[in-house]
Amino acid sequence: DTAVSQTPKYLVTQMGNDKSIKCEQNLGHDTMYWYKQDSKKFLKIMFSYNNKELIINETVPNRFSPKSPDKAHLNLHINSLELGDSAVYFCASSQGTPRGNEQFFGPGTRLTVL
Amino acid sequence: GDSVTQMEGPVTLSEEAFLTINCTYTATGYPSLFWYVQYPGEGLQLLLKATKADDKGSNKGFEATYRKETTSFHLEKGSVQVSDSAVYFCALSASGGSYIPTFGRGTSLIVHP
Numbered sequence: 409d410t411a412v413s414q415t416p417k418y419l420v421t422q423m424g425n426d427k428s429i430k431c432e433q434n435l436g437h438d439t440m441y442w443y444k445q446d447s448k449k450f451l452k453i454m455f456s457y458n459n460k461e462l463i464i465n466e467t468v469p470n471r472f473s474p475k476s477p478d479k480a481h482l483n484l485h486i487n488s489l490e491l492g493d494s495a496v497y498f499c500a501s502s503q504g505t506p507r508g509n510e511q512f513f514g515p516g517t518r519l520t521v522l
Numbered sequence: 523g524d525s526v527t528q529m530e531g532p533v534t535l536s537e538e539a540f541l542t543i544n545c546t547y548t549a550t551g552y553p554s555l556f557w558y559v560q561y562p563g564e565g566l567q568l569l570l571k572a573t574k575a576d577d578k579g580s581n582k583g584f585e586a587t588y589r590k591e592t593t594s595f596h597l598e599k600g601s602v603q604v605s606d607s608a609v610y611f612c613a614l615s616a617s618g619g620s621y622i623p624t625f626g627r628g629t630s631l632i633v634h635p
Contacts, residue, residue: 412565441623449609449628451566456622464622498565506615506623508554508573513565 411435412514414499420520421489428485429517431499439463440482441500441511442474451498457482458505486519494521524549524616528626531609535602535633543597543629545586545612553614555579555588555595560609560628569597569610607633 412433421427433440441464442454455474456464462474471487482499499514529544547553554573558566570579575590584599595612612626 449560449630451611451625451628453623466622500565506554508571508615510556510568510571511558511566511623513558513567515563515565 412499412501412512414497414514414517416517417515418518418520420522422522423489423491425489426485426487427489427519428483429497429499429519431482431484431514433480433499433501433512433514435501435503435512437501437503437512438479439502439504439506440476440479441502442482442484443498443500443513445496445498445516447495455482455484489519489521491521494519524553524614524622524624526612526614526624526626528610528612528629531628531630533629533631535631537604537633537635538601539633541597541599541602541606541631543610543612543631545595545597545626547593547595547612547614549593549614549616549624551616552590553616555586556613556615557584557586557595557597558611558613558625560611562608566611602631602633604633604635607631 439458441456457476460476496516500511502509502511556571557569559569570581572579572588578587609628
C-alpha cells in the first residue's frame, strides 16, 4: 500500500498552460506539505496544511494555489506555467507539526515546462 | 532565520570505506534534527532523527549525534555499501511557532565496488 501517492508522476506541458498535481495520503496524518526540488536537488517548502487549514505559505508566486478538500488530500494547481516552474514537486505528510515528527514523502511529480 | 549547511558533494568512496557527511545548523530554541535519504527517482525517506541535545539517532548502520555546543549533526557510517549511493539531506524543525522545516542542500554519495 502506497502511503503518500502523487499523480501524475510526469507532466510535460507548454508555457502558459494551467495544470494540477494531486496528492493523497492513507496514513491518517493531519498535516500535509508541498515541496519544490530544483535541478540541483535543493528542496524548498512551499505550503503546509494542518487539518485543512493553511499553516505555512512560503514566498511562492500566487500562480501556485494549494487546495485541501479533506485531511487526506492536498492538491497543487499552477496557473500560467513558466519555464522556471520546471522541477520535481514532492508532497509529504506528518502527524502533527514537523517538530520531532517524521515526514513521509511521495514519489514526486516531475514537471517539465516547454 | 533557520538554516542548515551541509558539505558539498559528490562524496565518492569505495565499498567498505568510512563515511562522514558534515551538517551544521543555525536555529532559535531547541530544534529537532533529521537525516533523510533520497534514492534515485524516489522521494525522501527518514534515515534517523534526534530531538534533544546529546541524543544519538541510528538506523541501518548510520549514526548521528545532536551536538548543541557545536550546532552539528554529522552523519557517519563505518562501512558503506554500493546500495548506500543516494543523496543525503540534513534537516531541522525549530521550536518556533511555525515549525517550518528547513533542509540542507543535500550531499550526493557515490559508492564504487
